[in-house]
Amino acid sequence: MKNLILIIVLLINFNAFSEKKYQRTYYENGNIKSEGWIQNNQKIKFWTFYHENGNPKKQGHFSANKESNYWKFYTKTGSLEKEGHFKNGKKNNWWLFYDTLEKVNHKCQLKDNQKNGYCLMYKNEKLVAASRYKAGKKIKEWTTFASFKRENKLSDLK
Structure with missing residues (x-):
């Protein structure tokens, strides 16, 4: 009987510990600083972080306390600044970076927080230049879209 009671108490404590909350x-000024899901003292699922003025700062998903999936980042004034994919807490795949009018300024392929693949530069929403990176180091640059197209397949940009 004593062992049964001990097992029940342990199960209740385990369930309370693993409960999703x-x-x-909040900031000292009372504005919200962050909100999201916690389980086993780790951030999980969708989270939003805020600037001290109350505007969103960044939002996305966590898995076991690490950023995962798609995230968006915002300036203090609320404009979209950048967005992209995380894998195990590191930036991966395509990332888009915006100008002050929220138009794509450039987009880059990343792997483990480093440029790894193509970076495409835009002006007035038109592709004007491109670079290729490997492990964070620039290995090639094209200053016109025409020169880029001559040497690359557009299907490589997917």
Whole structure:
């Protein structure tokens, strides 16, 4: 009987510990700082972080306390600044970077937080230049779209 009671108490404590909870934190000025899901003292699922003025700062998913999937980042004024994929807490795949009018300024392929693949530069929403990177080092640059197209397949940009 004593062992049965001990097992029941342990199961109740384990369930309470692993319970998924919604958490909010606040700045000293009372504005919300962050909100999202916690389980086993780790961030999981969707989270939003805020600038001190109340505007969103960044939002995306966590898996076991690491950024995962798609994230968006915003300036203090609320404009979209950049967005892209995370894998195990590191930037991966395509990332888009925006100008002050929220138009794509450039987009780059990343792997483990480093440029790895193509970076495409835009002006007035038109592709004007491109570079290729390997492990963060620039290995080739094209200053016109025509020169880029001559040497690359557009299907490589997917």
